[in-house]
Structures are given as structure tokens and as C-alpha cells.
Amino acid sequence: MLLVLFIVVHCISLWQAQGLSCLFPTSPKQLRVALRGANGVTISWRTSGYFGLNDTPYPQVTYATSSTLLNAIYAPIGTSSSYDHTSFFHNVALLNLSSSTKYYYQIVASSSCVLQSSIQSFTTAPAPSSLTPVNISLVGDLGNDNLVNGGGASRTINALFQAVQNTNFFIHSGDISYADDYGLFVPFSFYEDTWNTWQNKMTGVTANNIYMTAPGNHEVTCFQEGDAFCLTTPYRKFSSYLNRFRMPGDESGGYKNMWYSFDYGIVHVVIINTETDFLNAPSGPGTTLNGGNFQGLTQQQAWLESDLQAANANRAQVPWILVTGHRPFYGSLPQLPAVPGNCDACSTAFEPLIVKYNVDFYFCGHVHWYERLYPIDANGNPLATNYNNQSGPIHVTNGAGGAPEGKASVKKTISASAKIVSAYGYTRLELKNASNARLSFIDSSTLQEADSVDIVRYH
Secondary structure, eight states, X not given: OHHHHHHHHHHHHHHHHHTOOOSSOBOOEEEEEXXXXXXXXXXXXXEOOBTTBOSOSSOOEEXXXXXXXXXXXXXXXXXXXXXXXXXXXXXXXXXXXXXXXXXEEEEOOBTTTBOXXXXXXXXXXXXXXXXXXXXXEEEOSOOXXXXXXXXXXXXXXXXXXXXXXXXXXXXXXXXXXXXXGBTTTBTTOOHHHHHHHHHHHHHHHHTSSXXXXXXXXXXXXXXXXXXXXXXXXXXXXXXXXXXXXXXSTTTTTSBTTTBEEEEETTEEEEEOOSXXXXXXXXXXXXXXXXXXXXXXXSHHHHHHHHHHHHHHHTTTTSOEEEXXXXXXXXXXEEOTTSOOOOOHHHHHHHHHHHHHTTOOEEEEOSSSSEEXXXXXXXXXXXXXXXXXXXXXXXXXXXXXXXXXXXXXXXXXXXXXXXXXXXXSEEEEEEEOSSSEEEEEEEETTTTEEEXXXXXXXXX
């Protein structure tokens, strides 16, 4: 048997080396687009490989402003990675793009068994000095369908797809596929199968739209009950999350997909890691999930302060500042068996900086509902009961995507709570100009607003 396997692998290696056709050519899967620096994006995709061999050793993308790819440019050869040799993940950088421009792209056929993709498209960010309105769709805690959520995840994915015409970019605030729930809330599916199922379903959104992500506790390791179950696997310490996405950590001085920032027209967006790399982090070394650290206990906070300080000084160009992480710092108390919501270590590490540099919004997930707070101080106390040019960040818990663990219900509200919606859906933030915004929650069952509020801030 081993001899047969060796011969098969050797033959495939020869086919690849000679650029010959494969017995079973495949197509690129799970296409996705993410921002990369001031004028660039990353095009990413997955291939299956053959017997653990990379079937796309030289990933390449061609792109143009013409839908027929007339006068197309070939991007430089990209990079590939794998963590278990059943999948390979490819990233290609498209740089020096024009602002507010629609580009068309196609993944080039590989001489090692992968066909070219169909033509997809995306639109680049407006220039920082542009006053163009920006519409953001935010979702958290999504996953796949099961009996508990009653198809809620698919309804939200469909709602996100319906929203693409009116969305400039998407943010997913962690707990992405719930692959670590396999065998419990995601029956009859294994870890990699669950990831692939989710990313395949999302391709209608991610292939043609900018989709940015934050790490959550369900991205840490292979099994939510503890990293000890995963010690003999490669599915630990965010390995799936770090390979399946490519966020602009390097371009913004952050760390890979874990913490980073970017500008999109009139808004500066910061993604933080609420799981590891700060004192008493809930998923750090020695905890049940045993993730990280990636750079230590202080580097993320030092980077965040530097980033927010620069962003706050640049309000004339980019007036709005939005921070997204996975865990809430403040919020109402859900009924058991829902997970404990508020992360005290997170608020200690990050909230003083968010308040100090006048951040406008903090979006998170983790608790499986939507909750909008009034503007608050550094201790979570409400500063006002309206949004008419009030100081203090507006915290929004946005964990109602459709988690296979079900929705949360309220046990006790806090004084800063303005609205709670226990329904599956996503949040929409419309930044109309430098001082006016509209925040709403879209129920994915009805595609109607279940909450909305107008916000005025003179920066």
C-alpha cells in the first residue's frame, strides 16, 4: 500500500514539474477580497491540492478596469500556505490601484492542475480626502445552520448578499465559521469541512466585495471545549484563521490578521485582538483555549495607542474612527446558558485608549444579540441618553449573525443600554458625511430594520 501511494505521489510530482494536465482539474474556491495598504487589495482563494502537494505553486491574478479584461495586468506572483496539507491558501497583492474604481480580476490557470476562475470584480476605497458617504455592513458570530439556529445563519448570509449593492465593505467581528463546534452544535461535520462549507457559502459576498475580519474565541483552536483536545492536530493557535484570510497587519504596523487598521474614505477602522496579547487575556497561554501570545503582553496596546493618536490627529482628512474587536467591554447580562458577555480584561486594556482618542464606535460580537449603548465613559457609565453631538464612544454588540449555539435572551440590562434585539441579522453603519451617521440593525428574516438611530458628531 505504501509503495502504491509513493508511486502515485511521484507521478503527480512529475506531472506538476512538467506542467502537464491533471487527471481531475479543479477550480479555485472561496475567492475573497481584502484591503492591503493605501491603494491595494489582496485576492485570496483555496485549492485542495493532490496528496498533500501544492497544486498552485505560483499563484497569479490578472486584472483590469474592463469587464473583458482588455489590456489586463498580471499581478506579481503571490504566496501560498497550508497548515494540514489538505488545503492550500493563496494570496496575490494588487497594488497601486486607483481610488473609487471598479476592477475586474481573474485567477490565472495553474500549470499544476487548477483551472482559471470566472471573472470577478471589486471597487477600491475612495481617497482619504474624499467626502463620499461610506456604508459598512457588520456581522458577528455567524457560522452554519443547525437545529438550534433554525437556518438563521443561511438567512443572514442571504441578507448580506442582498446588501452588497449598498455596502462599501464588510466587517466580521469574530466567531466566523464555528468550526470548533463540530460534533456538538455542528453535527456530522469535521473541523475543516465546517470551515470549507462556510467559506463556500460566503463566496457570493467575499469574491466581489471587501471583507475584513477580526479574531474571535471560536478561531483559536480546533475544539471549543479546550485546546487539550487538539494537541496532536495542526488546528491550534489561530492557524486556520491566519491561513484562510489575509488582512493588512503588515501594512499598518500591526500583526497579520490579529490587529491592524486601514482608512476607507472618511473612516479610519481599527481591528483589535480581544483574545490574546494583553494582561489576563481570555484566550491567552495557559487558558482553556491556550492561544497566542504573538508579540507579548504590551505590544498590541502600544501599537493601538500609536495608531489612534495618529488617527485622532488626522480628523480633518478622516473624521470618523471605528474600532472593532470580538468581545464586549460593557453590555447587559444574558440568560444562561449563554456565554458570559463582558470582558473586564479587555476594557482595562483598551477602553482607556478608546476614550482618550475620542473613538466614535466600538463594535463587537460574542453575545448572540444586538445591543446598542448610549455614549459611555471609561467605566461604562452613560454620558447622555441621546446621540446629538455627545462625547464618549458608542458601543454596539453585534453577535446576532446566526451562531449555531442559538440566540441570547436578556437577564439584566445595564443603565447604558438603549436597545436590545434578540433576532438574527447584521448591523449597518451609514457615514453620510463628516458629522452625520445612521446606525441600524437589519433582521435577516424580514430584511427590515429592527433598530435605527441617527448620530451627530462634530469632529
